[in-house]
Amino acid sequence: MVMLEARRHARHATRRSTFYGNLGRPQYPAIKSENVDPVRNPYAPGAGQRPPELAGRDRELRQFEIVLERVARGRPERSMVLTGLRGVGKTVLLNTFRSMAMQRLWGTGKIEARPEQSIRRPVASALHMAVRELAPRHRAPERIEGFLGVLKAFAMRDPQAAKGTSHWSPGIDVPASRGRADSGDLEIDLTELFVDAASVATDLGVGIALFIDEMQDVQAVDVSALCAACHELSQSGGPLIVVGAGLPHLPGVLSASKSYSERLFRYARIDRLDRAAADLALIAPAAREDVEFTEEALDALYEAADGYPYFVQAYGKVAWDLAPASPITADDVKVAAPEAEGELAVGFFGSRYERATPAEREYMHAMASIGDEPVLTSDVAETLKRKPSSLSPARDSLIKKGLIYSAERGLIAFTVPHFGRFLRAQPI
Numbered sequence: 001m002v003m004l005e006a007r008r009h010a011r012h013a014t015r016r017s018t019f020y021g022n023l024g025r026p027q028y029p030a031i032k033s034e035n036v037d038p039v040r041n042p043y044a045p046g047a048g049q050r051p052p053e054l055a056g057r058d059r060e061l062r063q064f065e066i067v068l069e070r071v072a073r074g075r076p077e078r079s080m081v082l083t084g085l086r087g088v089g090k091t092v093l094l095n096t097f098r099s100m101a102m103q104r105l106w107g108t109g110k111i112e113a114r115p116e117q118s119i120r121r122p123v124a125s126a127l128h129m130a131v132r133e134l135a136p137r138h139r140a141p142e143r144i145e146g147f148l149g150v151l152k153a154f155a156m157r158d159p160q161a162a163k164g165t166s167h168w169s170p171g172i173d174v175p176a177s178r179g180r181a182d183s184g185d186l187e188i189d190l191t192e193l194f195v196d197a198a199s200v201a202t203d204l205g206v207g208i209a210l211f212i213d214e215m216q217d218v219q220a221v222d223v224s225a226l227c228a229a230c231h232e233l234s235q236s237g238g239p240l241i242v243v244g245a246g247l248p249h250l251p252g253v254l255s256a257s258k259s260y261s262e263r264l265f266r267y268a269r270i271d272r273l274d275r276a277a278a279d280l281a282l283i284a285p286a287a288r289e290d291v292e293f294t295e296e297a298l299d300a301l302y303e304a305a306d307g308y309p310y311f312v313q314a315y316g317k318v319a320w321d322l323a324p325a326s327p328i329t330a331d332d333v334k335v336a337a338p339e340a341e342g343e344l345a346v347g348f349f350g351s352r353y354e355r356a357t358p359a360e361r362e363y364m365h366a367m368a369s370i371g372d373e374p375v376l377t378s379d380v381a382e383t384l385k386r387k388p389s390s391l392s393p394a395r396d397s398l399i400k401k402g403l404i405y406s407a408e409r410g411l412i413a414f415t416v417p418h419f420g421r422f423l424r425a426q427p428i
């Protein structure tokens with residue numbers, strides 16, 4: 001391989017020099033193998049960015065296949081909820097699940113929950129989308145229209161729409177129907193809406209999947225309504241599922257609102273990639289561009305990225321850009337690391353850090369000074385020489401902002417991997 005690489009390199013070098021020679025330009029930019037051309041860089045660091053290779057998620061994909069198959073056949077099945085830290089690939093996996101459902105000709109829709117926002121409108125838009133996907137194949141247009149009428153009535157019960165304080169309109173051009181899914185009580189309305197949506201899908205022998213990202217941000221009353229509607233559906237065997245993704249404390253949020261939520265959802269903890277999967281995430285896309293990594297480069301990359309998918313993409317991307325030729329070496333990774341860290345400091349860590357107030361930052365710095373494992377809130381108070389109760393507002397708003405979470409009473413941890421390390425390198 002080394003021989004081949006050398007020859008290839010020599011070939012490019014000649015071609016380049018003639019090219020620039022003809023134009024009478026200096027030999028700049030430095031000769032770089034065409035293979036590791038930045039234009040062909042496959043890596044994709046960024047929230048929700050589809051990775052060039054979805055590595056290490058076979059088990060979850062298989063599980064979701066089974067869910068789809070069973071639900072379509074009207075078999076009782078728990079839906080799936082993905083949980084994990086930021087940057088582990090929940091959104092990407094949720095989007096992949098959505099593609100799988102679409103491939104089976106299901107109707108699909110997706111929402112991203114926001115704190116302090118009712119899910120009524122987003123759910124209405126998502127189900128509108130889902131049913132629009134099904135409509136062209138449906139033999140009875142009046143069934144679709146009937147459902148859209150109910151959907152519109154449901155959407156119009158949004159508190160703001162009802163008050164007339166908003167210019168929002170559901171964009172559904174059939175008259176709103178009356179007497180179904182429009183009571184104003186979200187639990188009743190969601191249940192009726194889901195049952196009706198499921199029955200439209202049943203006509204076609206398919207299902208409907210509603211995806212909810214950042215599910216920990218759904219308001220408590222809405223979580224409760226959502227669980228109740230799912231519970232009702234699971235009993236009637238209607239082919240509609242709610243598939244969620246959120247931070248590690250999401251199971252706690254759900255069970256706090258309905259004790260039976262454990263029986264509605266199967267929790268899949270999405271975590272760091274093991275060494276084999278992290279290597280695959282780098283090697284497979286590179287191979288498609290005729291680029292290789294040395295074993296030592298992969299060692300160095302695993303050490304730097306620690307198996308976190310976001311970091312795998314970030315380090316892979318910069319290493320590719322800075323490597324002069326294939327194979328990418330450990331030295332290339334070493335040169336790339338500071339730049340990759342710089343980009344992460346701005347895009348991944350900094351953007352979140354900036355959302356915190358001075359008091360909240362102080363709280364997080366205290367957490368970081370204690371260690372990288374989940375820390376006791378009482379230890380944070382001690383570090384800051386404050387009364388624990390006086391720190392509750394900072395802690396609560398950090399949880400609301402999604403920067404920290406509490407998986408167990410009295411313990412808190414960062415939602416962002418390596419955040420403690422980032423903070424310790426940060427002036428207070």
Ligand SMILES: Nc1ncnc2c1ncn2[C@@H]1O[C@H](COP(=O)(O)OP(=O)(O)O)[C@@H](O)[C@H]1O
Pocket residue numbers: 044045046047048049050051052053054055056057084085086087088089090091092093281309310311312313
């Ligand atoms: N299985 C995977 N293999 C390789 N890269 C992945 C994988 N899952 C996610 N990524 C990458 O990780 C980054 C974060 O993914 P995202 O889905 O936004 O994470 P989350 O929603 O958990 O914060 C993206 O750049 C994405 O391309």
Ligand SMILES: [Mg+2]
Pocket residue numbers: 047048090091092213
């Ligand atoms: Mg996400």
